[in-house]
Amino acid sequence: MTTHSTRMLILGSGPAGLSAAIYGARAGMKPILVQGIQPGGQLMTTTDVENYPGFADVIQGPWLMEQMQKQAEHVGTTLMYDTVVEVDLTRRPFRLVGDSGDIYEGDVLIIATGAQARWLGLDSEEALKGKGVSACATCDGFFYRGKNVAVIGGGNTAVEEALYLTNHSPHVTLIHRRDTLRAERILQERLFAHKNITVLWNKEVAEFVDGGGTAGLVAIDLVDTVTGEKSRLDTEGGFVAIGHHPATELFRGHLKLDADHYLCVETGSTRTSVPGVFACGDVMDKIYRQAVTAAGTGCMAALDAEKFLAEAEFELAEAAE
Numbered sequence: 001m002t003t004h005s006t007r008m009l010i011l012g013s014g015p016a017g018l019s020a021a022i023y024g025a026r027a028g029m030k031p032i033l034v035q036g037i038q039p040g041g042q043l044m045t046t047t048d049v050e051n052y053p054g055f056a057d058v059i060q061g062p063w064l065m066e067q068m069q070k071q072a073e074h075v076g077t078t079l080m081y082d083t084v085v086e087v088d089l090t091r092r093p094f095r096l097v098g099d100s101g102d103i104y105e106g107d108v109l110i111i112a113t114g115a116q117a118r119w120l121g122l123d124s125e126e127a128l129k130g131k132g133v134s135a136c137a138t139c140d141g142f143f144y145r146g147k148n149v150a151v152i153g154g155g156n157t158a159v160e161e162a163l164y165l166t167n168h169s170p171h172v173t174l175i176h177r178r179d180t181l182r183a184e185r186i187l188q189e190r191l192f193a194h195k196n197i198t199v200l201w202n203k204e205v206a207e208f209v210d211g212g213g214t215a216g217l218v219a220i221d222l223v224d225t226v227t228g229e230k231s232r233l234d235t236e237g238g239f240v241a242i243g244h245h246p247a248t249e250l251f252r253g254h255l256k257l258d259a260d261h262y263l264c265v266e267t268g269s270t271r272t273s274v275p276g277v278f279a280c281g282d283v284m285d286k287i288y289r290q291a292v293t294a295a296g297t298g299c300m301a302a303l304d305a306e307k308f309l310a311e312a313e314f315e316l317a318e319a320a321e
């Protein structure tokens with residue numbers, strides 16, 4: 001068992017955590033970043049990335065994360081291959097315990113543990129991920145331009161994604177398991193008013209249909225939740241928008257979470273409910289969820305953390321005089 005101590009401890013190695021590390025390292029914080037279960041985060045399971053600024057040609061998600069990781073290391077971040085399983089945020093330095101048994105101590109803590117999209121859990125969904133089935137219209141909608149697509153879900157995300165997809169697709173079908181939407185009234189009004197969107201009520205996805213060869217998704221088999229009637233919708237894109245799981249289990253009872261289990265931060269900052277603990281990326285953002293916004297809030301967290309340390313050290317120096 002080893003104890004690793006740093007001024008800036010970062011959890012999570014997606015764009016948020018690595019951006020915080022790059023800024024923290026360049027400010028002389030010598031950050032330690034604990035990578036977590038999925039080093040590199042959600043972009044490791046993404047292929048083409050066309051919307052991360054700075055790259056004129058299409059890049060690959062894993063390549064982008066490798067570059068961010070190397071950049072963080074080059075400027076002075078220490079990366080640890082470990083997963084934190086226990087936290088004590090009652091006093092500073094904060095004390096965290098890794099799966100390995102190692103202890104991590106940080107004067108400040110930046111949480112960038114991300115979120116995972118929820119999936120329906122069908123084998124055909126798993127088989128067609130990236131071949132017609134996606135959980136992010138903003139990321140992948142452009143690849144389906146000119147094609148008819150469908151969105152599954154009835155919350156704000158599903159409705160926003162359906163509206164967004166009309167920018168690229170001649171027709172969008174929203175598939176919802178009930179006969180009322182959970183989304184805000186104003187979004188519902190926009191959805192119902194859109195001539196290129198059809199809503200299929202009381203329908204659940206039974207299977208995503210593979211066209212074979214390189215065709216990918218060609219249809220979605222549906223079952224009516226009221227009558228049990230089966231039907232098929234021809235479509236080349238299926239966007240699953242049934243919510244996300246932010247990785248906040250570890251912080252339950254230690255930090256303030258909202259009703260959807262996201263970490264609460266003060267508006268306009270990355271400050272959580274415990275002074276000295278900051279959150280960035282998808283673990284605190286249920287609206288934008290983009291690599292570039294995660295990187296942006298990662299930068300904010302490092303700057304907020306630096307300011308916090310500078311103020312705390314100034315107060316200590318004043319008290320000592």
Ligand code: NAP
Binds near residue numbers: 120153155181182243
């Ligand atoms: P959500 O509000 O939890 O909605 C999930 C939707 O998926 C629900 O309609 C649910 O159906 C459906 N669903 C869940 N499991 C399903 C399954 N197994 N099969 C079929 N359908 C299923 O999730 P969200 O839309 O991602 O939003 C999450 C949070 O972020 C919410 O608080 C939301 O307000 C917020 N958000 C805000 C904005 C914004 O302010 N612009 C944008 C996006 C998200 P039921 O309705 O039948 O339960």
